[in-house]
Amino acid sequence: MNIRHQFLFLLLLSLVYQCKDEKKTVPLNLIQKIEKSTPLKVEKAWDSLNKHNVEVFFKEYGKQHKETKVIISTDYGDIQLRLYNDTPLHRANFIFLTKIQYFDTTVFYRIAKNFVIQGGNSDNFQTIKDRYKYGNYKLPTEFRKNRTHSYGALAAARDWKNNPDKQSSPFEFYIVQNKKGAHHLNNEHTVFGEVISGFSTLDKIAELKVGIDEWPEEDVHMKVRILD
Known part of the structure; x- marks a missing residue:
């Protein structure tokens, strides 16, 4: 699981627990909004020095x-x-x-x-x-x-x-x-x-x-x- 997916999972889990307490469901449009606002970060090979590059x-x-x-x-x-x-x-x-x-x-x-x-x-x-x-x-x-x-x-x-x-x-x-x-x-x-x-x-x-x-x-x- 990459960083983006971990973030989404934890955020959605938090929302589910909140909604469970309030006996509500997570709105679909909110999930779509989170997806769009959390772009996957792409690093070029020379952006971060390590022993492999x-x-x-x-x-x-x-x-x-x-x-x-x-x-x-x-x-x-x-x-x-x-x-x-x-x-x-x-x-x-x-x-x-x-x-x-x-x-x-x-x-x-x-x-x-x-x-x-x-x-x-x-x-x-x-x-x-x-x-x-x-x-x-x-x-x-x-x-x-x-x-x-x-x-x-x-x-x-x-x-x-x-x-x-x-x-x-x-x-x-x-x-x-x-x-x-x-x-x-x-x-x-x-x-x-x-x-x-x-x-x-x-x-x-x-x-x-x-x-x-x-x-x-x-x-x-x-x-x-x-x-x-």
Whole structure:
């Protein structure tokens, strides 16, 4: 029974009980009126993101949201990023998560000096709630020969186990901090953007003290906003 039919059933049941008490019947014209005023809702595939419609959703979302520049603000300064149009699913995904303010509940949770800083997750309840809401979906790879792990490259994190297609995590990302790059990760993770301003902030964050799990001793919160 769909939502519409459930609604009609409960409403008619309520009317029947009322009419039983009053020893009346439900008028036919009232039933017809309810039918006409309760249209069946039809959702297009890209109207509601879930793990089954990822490509359809982000292809359509990307057409409607063409922004390519974002800024990550932290207590240590700002980092401006340019997202690539030739990695359209990853670009659209990052814009989508920015606009719903997902990243604002997350932190840079891994800092590996002379390698990468990694963010997009936290133990915040809202972070967990948002990930669950959209079904912890994955993004298909968008490897490009001209998009490599150079200094300042923005790339998607991913699971290495049970992930033969190297699908990306949509929520977690990292920025290459090593000035020589991290080219051993080429064709292992999708590079979908680059730092265009704020390299000093990137290097400053990389200097923070961390524990044995590379989690910084003090959380590095972020706010991400669209620039253009």
